[in-house]
Structure formats: structure tokens, C-alpha cells
Amino acid sequence: MTTQRRSYEAGHSPKCLVVVDETAEWDRAVYYASRWASRLGGGVVMLHVIETDQQNQQWLGVADIMRAEAYENANAALDRAAGRANRIAAITPEQVIREGEAAEQILEAIEQDVDIAMLVLSASPAPEGPGPLTTMLAKTVGTFPIPVVIVPGDLSDSDLDALS
Secondary structure, eight states, X not given: OOOOOOTTSTTOOOEEEEEOOSSTTHHHHHHHHHHHHHHHTOEEEEEEEEOOTTGGGSOHHHHHHHXXXXXXXXXXXXXXXXHHXXXXXXXXXXXXXXXXXXXXXXXXXXXXXXXXXXXXXEEOOSTTOSOHHHHHHHTTXXXXXXXXXXXXXXXXXXXXXXXX
């Protein structure tokens, strides 16, 4: 069951959920979401998902080290993205780290925060396709509880300014 969105009710404000990952185009989604949030007086939630499938196969001590490194890398990526959002729109986004399968963790993050009003993803302009996360989520986007905005990865800052 999907939790009712409350983004525009009294005492609430709309938020964009942005996935910050290792792709080169994450910046486009952060840029768009930050500008959108600034114009609407909303917020941005930045999510980094640590895939855990390989960690479960390791020896216990190695898995612990890998997990600690994954959290260190996730925090560094989120700090970079938050700094970018602050420079773009003078906002301080929420930073969330979750472990598991990306699509499942995105849906759980949406379910747990009733103020998330949209998911913003970016698509790679490369000939190989839009990227693994965008490709995976495109198959299920019709069942998402919120709108999904996919920002083309080759749009410039001025292009995104005009759209957000």
C-alpha cells in the first residue's frame, strides 16, 4: 500500500528525491532538483544506495571493511552533491544512505517520507543508453507512487535554468 503524499498540506513542503551514484550525469539531476526546490521553497533529499549483494559473499572481516569503505564513499559522494546543491540554490539537502537493491531502496525512501513529491533522475547521453538505474526504473515507472522526472545528461546549466 502506498502512503498518501502530504507535500502540499499545511505543515509540509514538497521535496525532490535525487539518487546520487557513481555515474557522470548525477550532477544534472542535482542541478535540476536544486533549482526546482529553490523556486518552490521545497527541499531535496539525496539518496545513495550501497549495493550489498557482493558484501554478503565475503569473509566476515573483509565484509566489514568493505561496508565501512562503502559508507565512507557514500558520505563523500553525498557531501559533494550537497555542496553542489548549496552553490546552485543556497539549499541544504537531506542526505540518506541505504543498503540493498536500488529500486527497492528508492521505493522505501519514498514510502517513508510523505513529503517527497517527485523522483529526479538523470540519463546519460552516451550511445550505450541512459544508464543502469534509469534503464531499470523505466521498466517500473508506471507503478511509481510519485512522478519521475528524467533529466537529459547533456543539458547545460542554462538549459536547466530555463526548465526549472
